[in-house]
Amino acid sequence: MTIEVSQLTDYLDELLKVRQIKDFCPNGLQVAGKSHVKRIMTGVTASQALVDAAVAADVDALLVHHGYFWKNEHQPIVGMKKRRIKALLEADINLIAYHLPLDAHPSLGNNAQLAKLMNWSIDGTANPSDPGNVLMLGHVEQPYTSEQLADALIEKLNRDLTCYVPCQQPIRRLAWCTGGGQGFIDEAVALGVDAFITGEVSEQTVHSAREQGIAFFAAGHHATERYGAKALGEHLEQQFNLDVSFVDIDNPA
Incomplete structure (x- = not known):
């Protein structure tokens, strides 16, 4: 056709x-x-x-x-x-x-498809009234340790992590934004998640994760998209x- x-x-x-x-x-x-x-x-x-x-x-x-x-x-x-x-x-x-329209689509978008690949349950976005909001929220049924989530990302994406900051608590609640979403880390912290996953990392991202006690994973811009x-x-x-x-x-x- x-x-x-x-x-x-x-x-x-x-x-x-x-x-x-x-x-x-x-x-x-x-x-x-x-x-x-x-x-x-x-x-x-x-x-x-x-x-x-x-x-x-x-x-x-x-x-x-x-x-x-x-x-x-x-x-x-x-x-x-x-x-x-x-x-x-x-x-x-x-x-x-x-x-951005492809990042944000609730089922076909990069964020939704990363969740599907990783078997994360999607709870919505940080701002449900905004169709272009690209910070997605979710959870897992069985909590990860930081090391387990790092290993799962490496296995599913078939590449090493660019940056990894562990946390002490079990990881149940997640926020993620594929690609160059590292700037959302403080918003993710404010939403009460245990871990934030994105594609890239900036110098200040590591300090923010360490000082606020959240796990952070930069898994590759291309790989996450x-x-x-x-x-x-x-x-x-x-x-x-x-x-x-x-x-x-x-x-x-």
Whole structure:
């Protein structure tokens, strides 16, 4: 089956509540290609390697979490940006990207999919009235020790942790934000959780975790965000009978 690009992006915009969420980049269609889509490749970031994979696979659309045209980035289309966009235009491939809307979706989003992978129960977000809130809350039936949660993250994500700060208490209540969510640690503490999991770490994050007695885990920006785009592609495959593949371009960050 094929679908018009406009129909596909209208559906995704509605599904992911794009108009209700403020973001740092345009969400939806970023580079126009073929008018109809049958084959889609999904991935985390529209890097040159992923663009090249999409060209080689002769897909009609590339659907990612990290696209282009970020706020405050260098605007001219030169160098790396030119090469990426030129490759997409020459192959007539649509680039479709969803950033915060894909983080925040309650079932297909990166946060929800990380919980599914880790078998955490989701209790909601820090601000349920905000569809763009990306700090998710949950719990586990059987408490972890800090070491057990670290081991579980390493096993499920198949990578070492970037940073790990243990705590003394058993871990029952969790907060997490995939990707670069380390700035939410103090909000997580205020919500009374035992552990906070994200992708990245800043220098002050470690001090905050130590001094406030919360376990902290930086499990990798890319590693924690591999699952939203994949789940969204699988949803489209079922919904519209499209040919969808997921390609994971390794990234240690």
